[in-house]
Amino acid sequence: MSVGLSGHAEWDRIKKRLRAELGEDVFNSWFARVDLESITDGAVHLSVPTRFLKNWLQNRYRDRLLALFQEEFEGARQIEFTVRSAIRPRTPGAAVGAEPYDGPTLDPRPVAQAPQPLKVQREAVFAEVRTDDALYGSPLDPRYSFDTFVEGRSNSLALAAARRVAEARPGEAVGFNPLYLHAAVGLGKTHLLQAVARAAKEQGRRVLYLTAEHFMYRFVAALKSQSAIAFKDGLRGIDLLLIDDMQFLQGKQVQQEFCHTLNSLIDGARQVVVAGDRPPVELETLDERVRSRLGGGLLIELHAPDLDLRRRIVSGRIAAARRSYAALAVSDAVIDYVAENVTSSGRDLDGAVNRLVAHNQLTGEPISVEMAETALRDLLRVREAKRVKIEDIQRIVCKQYNVSKADLLSSRRTRTVVRPRQIAMYLSKTLTPRSLPEIGRRFGNRDHTTVLHAVRKIEDMIKTDRAFQDEVDGLKRQIDL
Numbered sequence: 001m002s003v004g005l006s007g008h009a010e011w012d013r014i015k016k017r018l019r020a021e022l023g024e025d026v027f028n029s030w031f032a033r034v035d036l037e038s039i040t041d042g043a044v045h046l047s048v049p050t051r052f053l054k055n056w057l058q059n060r061y062r063d064r065l066l067a068l069f070q071e072e073f074e075g076a077r078q079i080e081f082t083v084r085s086a087i088r089p090r091t092p093g094a095a096v097g098a099e100p101y102d103g104p105t106l107d108p109r110p111v112a113q114a115p116q117p118l119k120v121q122r123e124a125v126f127a128e129v130r131t132d133d134a135l136y137g138s139p140l141d142p143r144y145s146f147d148t149f150v151e152g153r154s155n156s157l158a159l160a161a162a163r164r165v166a167e168a169r170p171g172e173a174v175g176f177n178p179l180y181l182h183a184a185v186g187l188g189k190t191h192l193l194q195a196v197a198r199a200a201k202e203q204g205r206r207v208l209y210l211t212a213e214h215f216m217y218r219f220v221a222a223l224k225s226q227s228a229i230a231f232k233d234g235l236r237g238i239d240l241l242l243i244d245d246m247q248f249l250q251g252k253q254v255q256q257e258f259c260h261t262l263n264s265l266i267d268g269a270r271q272v273v274v275a276g277d278r279p280p281v282e283l284e285t286l287d288e289r290v291r292s293r294l295g296g297g298l299l300i301e302l303h304a305p306d307l308d309l310r311r312r313i314v315s316g317r318i319a320a321a322r323r324s325y326a327a328l329a330v331s332d333a334v335i336d337y338v339a340e341n342v343t344s345s346g347r348d349l350d351g352a353v354n355r356l357v358a359h360n361q362l363t364g365e366p367i368s369v370e371m372a373e374t375a376l377r378d379l380l381r382v383r384e385a386k387r388v389k390i391e392d393i394q395r396i397v398c399k400q401y402n403v404s405k406a407d408l409l410s411s412r413r414t415r416t417v418v419r420p421r422q423i424a425m426y427l428s429k430t431l432t433p434r435s436l437p438e439i440g441r442r443f444g445n446r447d448h449t450t451v452l453h454a455v456r457k458i459e460d461m462i463k464t465d466r467a468f469q470d471e472v473d474g475l476k477r478q479i480d481l
């Protein structure tokens with residue numbers, strides 16, 4: 001048996017039944033982001049955006065799902081979950097960026113026994129989280145402190161604001177609440193949030209650091225065990241709440257609760273810090289009230305690190321690795337090579353250094369530029385192949401519709417220019433990690449709401465007009481080449 005897209009009517013029926021069985025909120029929390037990929041030889045392949053969700057569904061709902069699938073597809077024998085792109089579903093390459101780096105990590109233990117990367121550790125813990133202790137937060141990684149965060153032009157504002165929050169006394173107004181940090185993947189949001197949490201805890205403040213998914217899980221679990229009031233009281237009794245990966249907060253009731261918590265903390269002069277992969281205005285699954293409350297604080301974007309910052313992050317990582325491998329020798333030329341070639345994020349820089357160290361430890365080969373070229377080849381190839389630039393999108397769209405770039409960026413509102421411009425904005429949003437304000441700037445300094453309007457317009461047209469969808473797909477293929 002092999003089912004591709006044709007199984008979707010059955011999948012819709014299964015989801016409908018789950019929604020009826022579990023209720024709207026629980027369904028939205030766990031199943032709204034599950035996609036049916038295929039059914040092959042009796043194996044039902046479902047994809048989910050995060051490992052946390054994968055573990056959760058595997059542990060709690062696998063049997064129920066299998067039973068439901070067996071009613072729809074006679075030969076269904078097992079359910080397989082895979083993690084798909086979590087952060088930017090329609091970005092080519094997002095699957096790589098969104099997945100935690102799978103290589104060894106820098107750790108005192110021998111490479112062969114290296115621990116799983118941080119995010120996996122974080123998520124594994126969720127499954128065992130206690131529900132009786134209202135202030136039980138997500139685990140903090142000991143490596144994420146202000147001391148290990150390297151400052152550069154791209155993050156200095158975020159760092160200053162984070163320090164200000166961390167150093168404030170309980171009840172002291174820092175002038176911006178909530179503080180909302182946003183950035184593409186791997187640029188240091190989690191690192192900064194955890195640094196704030198750690199520093200504030202050290203001062204004796206009551207701090208709660210939670211990923212949005214953890215918040216969701218805790219709330220749903222509290223509802224089920226009838227301890228929601230204790231959970232809410234616990235939340236409202238803290239001095240500093242930090243919520244990470246805000247883009248994953250799902251479910252109407254969960255969002256309502258989050259909004260109440262936000263309001264009550266802010267109104268009570270308690271500090272809230274939130275991080276997400278895009279600004280609140282772009283978190284379209286979020287309730288309007290939550291978006292506007294988040295948008296009413298201080299919003300700071302962390303940008304991709306420049307060469308100088310990348311160099312210093314790499315040097316810092318190597319210095320940390322030397323604490324475990326004292327004889328580790330890495331020349332400036334290798335540091336330059338990594339910093340010049342791994343350009344996307346702190347996570348990729350970490351991954352690159354980890355690879356070099358692992359390669360060195362496993363083969364005994366000294367870390368030279370030649371060795372780095374070999375060890376990092378596939379990492380660099382994947383990244384390079386998948387990076388799409390706004391200029392390329394504009395060039396290809398202009399060529400396709402026979403408009404000049406000057407027209408595309410101009411304020412002209414004739415139909416022949418407006419539609420290509422909207423398509424180019426839509427492609428920039430879906431194929432690059434750029435934020436709406438940044439795209440607006442790159443399209444003749446337009447406001448982010450204009451970009452949002454364009455994205456929605458093109459999305460609607462794609463849904464209703466098959467020929468138009470093919471046209472846009474054709475453009476995507478040209479851009480991907």
Ligand SMILES: Nc1ncnc2c1ncn2[C@@H]1O[C@H](COP(=O)(O)OP(=O)(O)OP(=O)(O)O)[C@@H](O)[C@H]1O
Binds near residue numbers: 185
């Ligand atoms: N300025 C920096 N100084 C030191 N390390 C950094 C810096 N920026 C990023 N990193 C490192 O890069 C890695 C990824 O950072 P982090 O997990 O904080 O990213 P993120 O923005 O939260 O990404 P995601 O959106 O995927 O959650 C971490 O190991 C972090 O320590």
